Amino acid sequence: xxxLYIDDKAEIRALLGRYLESWGYDALGAPDGETGWNLIQEHxxxxxxxxxxxxxxxxxxxxxxxxxxxxxxxxYVIMLTARKxxxxxxxxxxxDDFIGKPFNKEELKVRLKAAERIVHLERELxxxxxxxxxxxxxxxxxxxxxxxxxxxxxxTGLPNRLLFFxxxxxxxxxxxxxxxxxxxxxxxxxxxxxxxxxxGHKTGDGLLxxxxxxxxxxxxxxxxVARMGGxxxxxxxxxxxxxxxxxxxxxxxxxxxxxxxxxSGVTCRIGASAGISxxxxxxxxxxxxxxxxxxxxYEAKKSGKNSWQRWQAGSPxxxxxxxx
Numbered sequence: 563x564x565x566l567y568i569d570d571k572a573e574i575r576a577l578l579g580r581y582l583e584s585w586g587y588d589a590l591g592a593p594d595g596e597t598g599w600n601l602i603q604e605h606x607x608x609x610x611x612x613x614x615x616x617x618x619x620x621x622x623x624x625x626x627x628x629x630x631x632x633x634x635x636x637x638y639v640i641m642l643t644a645r646k647x648x649x650x651x652x653x654x655x656x657x658d659d660f661i662g663k664p665f666n667k668e669e670l671k672v673r674l675k676a677a678e679r680i681v682h683l684e685r686e687l688x689x690x691x692x693x694x695x696x697x698x699x700x701x702x703x704x705x706x707x708x709x710x711x712x713x714x715x716x717x718t719g720l721p722n723r724l725l726f727f728x729x730x731x732x733x734x735x736x737x738x739x740x741x742x743x744x745x746x747x748x749x750x751x752x753x754x755x756x757x758x759x760x761x762g763h764k765t766g767d768g769l770l771x772x773x774x775x776x777x778x779x780x781x782x783x784x785x786x787v788a789r790m791g792g793x794x795x796x797x798x799x800x801x802x803x804x805x806x807x808x809x810x811x812x813x814x815x816x817x818x819x820x821x822x823x824x825x826s827g828v829t830c831r832i833g834a835s836a837g838i839s840x841x842x843x844x845x846x847x848x849x850x851x852x853x854x855x856x857x858x859x860y861e862a863k864k865s866g867k868n869s870w871q872r873w874q875a876g877s878p879x880x881x882x883x884x885x886x
Contacts, residue, residue, distance in 0.1 A: 563587055563588065563608050563609065563678060563681070564587070564588040564589075564590065564605060564606075564607040564608055564609075565582055565587045565588070565589050565590070565607055565608070565609045565610070565611065565674070566589075566590045566591075566592065566598060566601055566602060566605070566607040566609070566610045566611070567579065567582065567589065567590070567591050567592070567610075567611040567612075568591075568592045568593075568594070568595060568597075568598035568610070568611065568612040568613060568616070568621075568624070569593070569612075569613040569616075569642065570593055570594055570613060570616045570617060571613075572593070574613070574642075575591045575593065578591070578611065579591050581667060581670065581671075585671060585674070587674075590605060590607065594616050594617060594618050594619065595612070595616045595618055595619025595620060595621070595623065595624045596618050596619050598610070598612065598619075598624060599619065599624060599627055602628065602637070603631075606633060606635065606637075607637065608635070608637065608638065608678075608681045609637070609638045609639075609640065609674065609677050609678075609681065610624075610628070610637055610638070610639045610640070611640045611642065611661075612624055612625070612639065612640070612641060612642065613641075613642045613643075614641055614642060614643040614645075614648055614652070615643075621641050621642075621643070621652065621655075621657075622641075622651060622652055622655035622657075623655075625639050625641070625652070625655040625656045625657050626655050626656060628656065629655075629656040634688070635684070635685060635688065636681060636684035636685070636688070638658050638659075638677045638680055638681050638684075639656065639657045639658050639659075640657070640658065640659045640660065640661060640673060640674075640677065641657045641659070641660045641661070642660075642661055642662075642663050642665065643660060643662065643663060644662060644663040644664075648660075658677070658680070659673055659676070659677065661673055712724060713725035713728075715774075715788075715789040717767055717770055717771060717789070718770055718771050718773075718774035718789050719774070720774045720778070720787055720788055720789045720795075721786060721787070721788040721789075722788065722789060722790075723788070723790050723791065725788065726786065726788035726790065726796055726798075727848065729786050729788075729798060730746070730796075730798055730848050730851070730852075731848055733798055733800060733841070734841065734846070734847065734848055734851075737841055737842070738842075738846070742801070742803075743802055743803060743804075743840065743841055743842065743843075744798060744799060744800045744801070744802060744840075744841050745797075745798075745799040745802055745805070745807055745808025745811070745838060745839070745840050745841070746796065746797070746798060746799075746808075746838070746839045746840075746841070746851045746852070746855045747796065747797040747799065747808060747811065747812055747815070747836050747837070747838055747855065747870075748794070748796055748836065748837040748838075748839075748852070748855035748856050748858070748859040749777070749794070749795040749796065749797065749812075749815060749834050749835070749836045749859070750793060750794050750795075750834065750835050750836075750859055750863065751773065751793040751794075751795075751819070751832050751833070751834055752832055752833035752834060752835055752863070752867040752868060753831070753832045753833060754766070754769070754793040754832055755793075757769055757830050757832065761825075761828050761830070765825050765826065765828050765830070768825040768826060769823055769825050769830050769832070770789070770793065772823050772825065773793075773795070773819060773823075773832075774787065774789060774795075776815075776818045776819060777795060777797070777815055777818075777819070779818070780811055780814040780815050780818060781797060781799065781811055782800075784800045784801060785797060785798055785799050785800055785811070786798040786800075796852075796855075797811060797815070799811050805838070805840055805872060808838050808840065808872075809838065809870065809872075812836040812838060812870035813870065815834060815836060816833070816834050816836060816868060816869065816870060819832060819833060819834040820832075820833050820834070820868060833867055833868035834868065835859055835862040835863045835867050835868065835869060835870070836859060836862060836869075836870040836871075837854075837855045837856060837857065837858030837859030837860070837861065837862055837870070837871055837872075837873060838855060838858055838870060838871065838872040838873065839851045839852075839854040839855040839858065839872070839873050840872065844872075844873050844874075854873035855873065857873055858871045858872055858873035859871070861873075
């Protein structure tokens with residue numbers, strides 16, 4: 563174990579050096595506090611024995627520097643002083659122990675053995691804390707992975723059904739409280755089954771990933787694009803005062819999904835049919851909004867696909883919009 567002893571009196575340094583080396587310690591000596599501080603930074607001794615009164619940097623000031631430095635391993639500090647009144651001030655500065663001057667050889671040996679035990683305990687505690695921190699980090703990573711699996715679609719990375727319904731329920735509650743509106747889109751891909759059947763599921767999966775990316779580019783950060791399963795997607799369009807907002811999003815989605823997709827060298831052409839329901843006009847519950855958006859989507863498919871339709875009671879095919 564490395565020990566640094568600091569004293570401005572050469573005879574005391576010589577005595578400490580002989581004792582420490584005879585007891586098997588890796589001993590370093592310094593004639594003043596500043597030199598001692600430089601050696602501490604360079605060699606990081608486990609134990610520092612320092613005189614209280616020195617011409618440049620006194621023991622308490624040196625001790626405070628050590629504590630403020632925040633070294634990764636604990637430095638045990640023993641003060642040498644002939645004044646009993648120095649004990650309280652030294653402890654407040656961060657000293658661990660005191661030895662009176664003139665010191666007794668056997669007392670010094672016993673104090674150093676006690677210091678060794680404390681240093682070893684501090685190191686074991688630090689290792690234990692590191693282990694706990696690593697376990698906590700892994701636990702947090704595992705929890706994040708579980709949260710991702712529970713709330714996000716594994717293929718596209720979009721919110722899944724569970725997270726979507728949580729956000730839709732929240733949208734209903736917040737809109738009811740603030741008396742505001744929002745739009746819900748139910749989007750089903752056209753001709754996706756043909757891609758799967760013709761080129762296989764790997765190409766189909768790649769296509770779904772690209773569909774999710776294109777749809778996400780059609781909405782704002784406050785909106786939600788979710789994959790409900792298969793080739794079905796839903797979109798929550800928040801913060802709108804009229805149907806214009808959801809309609810604009812629907813038309814953007816239909817437009818971008820009608821463009822060709824290059825999936826690993828395979829050119830795929832699909833389209834999309836979208837149904838729109840609008841809170842609170844078309845329903846004031848999650849169930850009604852979903853049912854009406856789904857019904858409107860099927861009406862859009864019946865009307866020729868690659869189109870959107872808004873649900874309306876008694877006239878489900880009114881307000882339809884077909885893109886050229």
